[in-house]
Amino acid sequence: MMLHSMIVANNLRAITGPRATSLEPLNTRSIVLSVLLGTHPPQMPVGRILEFTTLFELADGTVRTALSRMVAAGDLVNDDGIYRLAGRLVERQAQQDAGRHHPPSKWDGSWWTVAVVSDRRTMTERREFRNRATGSRLGELRPDLWLRPANIAIATDLPDVVITRGPLITANASDLVARLWDLGDLQRRSEIHRNALAHAATQLESGVDRALADAFVALAGAQQFLRVEPQLPAELAPDVAGATLRSRYAEVVAEFQSQLAAFFRRGSARVSTDAR
Numbered sequence: 001m002m003l004h005s006m007i008v009a010n011n012l013r014a015i016t017g018p019r020a021t022s023l024e025p026l027n028t029r030s031i032v033l034s035v036l037l038g039t040h041p042p043q044m045p046v047g048r049i050l051e052f053t054t055l056f057e058l059a060d061g062t063v064r065t066a067l068s069r070m071v072a073a074g075d076l077v078n079d080d081g082i083y084r085l086a087g088r089l090v091e092r093q094a095q096q097d098a099g100r101h102h103p104p105s106k107w108d109g110s111w112w113t114v115a116v117v118s119d120r121r122t123m124t125e126r127r128e129f130r131n132r133a134t135g136s137r138l139g140e141l142r143p144d145l146w147l148r149p150a151n152i153a154i155a156t157d158l159p160d161v162v163i164t165r166g167p168l169i170t171a172n173a174s175d176l177v178a179r180l181w182d183l184g185d186l187q188r189r190s191e192i193h194r195n196a197l198a199h200a201a202t203q204l205e206s207g208v209d210r211a212l213a214d215a216f217v218a219l220a221g222a223q224q225f226l227r228v229e230p231q232l233p234a235e236l237a238p239d240v241a242g243a244t245l246r247s248r249y250a251e252v253v254a255e256f257q258s259q260l261a262a263f264f265r266r267g268s269a270r271v272s273t274d275a276r
Helices: 028-037 046-056 060-072 088-099 123-135 173-180 183-204 209-228 242-275
Strands: 043-045 076-079 082-085 110-116 139-142 145-149 161-167
Touching: 028 043, 028 046, 028 060, 028 082, 028 088, 028 209, 043 046, 046 060, 046 082, 046 209, 046 242, 060 076, 082 088, 088 123, 088 209, 123 209, 139 173, 145 173, 183 209, 183 242, 209 242
Parallel strands: none
Antiparallel strands: 043 082, 076 082, 110 145, 110 161, 139 145
């Protein structure tokens, strides 16, 4: 079972906030969800999860407790010792997969507009809608009004909304982009992740298992950023964050996968020897 991409779950405040400067370490829940979100299909036997988390020096009991809590919260399903993602996290995996790919090079000038029409929504409903909207790389112009260039697809099953697609009539596209996204902050955060990946690549050259853990954190941070990075047309924001970071991510994740596969093979060999 190979990892195709990484994402941290709910513990990368340092790279998602407006003044992000560095990466934060991952907690046990984040590590487990990250490895499952990066696995296709998103499931893994408990033994393999426990083996992976030894890279972070986590005790089996700590990991098993986290797994039980995630099952109780509805994040995971336990099917006879095989844990798989459930609920909203399945959609999040699709969003992160899309984030690894370069957007189309051509754009016809049209825009998506998403207007919320529901008069009453609970805080939970508002939070869930915001998560799905940002996962579709929409930008919020004002409360309940979201837009983006229509160079990529968006979720069309958002609840209680009217969605339209067409050209701008009066607004200046570049000015609108600057209102929807802080391009300077995107560039700065992209640079943080490029530097973290460059450091991870250097560490992986050492071949030690600890380098896998550090590279995992760097890949997780980059993937979290790419999941919501707006993938703007080049006409509006030439490579604010995308192409260079995606290419660097692909290089590092390939080496990470190779070394992780070797790590698992060594573990299997040890188990086989001990069983004799």
